[in-house]
Amino acid sequence: MAKRSKVAQEAFELAEPVVTKLGFDLVDCSYVKESRGMVLTLYIDKRGGIGIDDCETVSRAVDPIIDESSIDPDFFEVSSPGLTRPLETDKDFNRYAGEKADVSLYKPVEGKKSFTATIKGAEGEEATFVFDNGDELTLKFEEIAKAVRHIDF
Structure with a gap:
């Protein structure tokens, strides 16, 4: 920010x-x-x-x-901050828990540098995401280049 x-x-x-x-x-x-x-x-x-x-x-x-x-x-x-405002804090991620987010990373994690997943929530300096197959991924905020709410058209 x-x-x-x-x-x-x-x-x-x-x-x-x-x-x-x-x-x-x-x-x-x-x-x-x-x-x-x-x-x-x-x-x-x-x-x-x-x-x-x-x-x-x-x-x-x-x-x-x-x-x-x-x-x-x-x-x-x-x-309003707008639909494309980046999610940056634990409050941001928790506000939209249960919704999908488009996430870009600074470096690949588990072979992916960007993905779309459901926000599970955040605590401290970490956010957790759930993929459609049920797998979870927890990332430190410093690993996330950008996260925004996913918009279906």
Whole structure:
């Protein structure tokens, strides 16, 4: 995950307890200059996905906290991280346990450098995957180049 700017990190720390209390995970925060000005964006997620009502709920709860802080964005928005957001933490993998993921590795493990399997879960710095034949594979996060939710078309 890219390192957050100082302002984004401050916003993350202010918003995370509120977002968590509302039943969501705050997965990232950005503070970037766009053509319209400085934009503060919170990225929230939950099992089953995020809808516009979820974004509105979080926005209404966090906006007053941002207003009272030293953070002064021109625009504040709340968004879903998107379907193709990489899974990077134990929370990410556990949120989508039981769903399939496309996984790429830095080096081949058991002869494979990429695979699609069901996420069993994660603990500490490891994630476990189950293949269609029932075999399980546990990997350290540092072995995973990229893991994203599998999308069937």
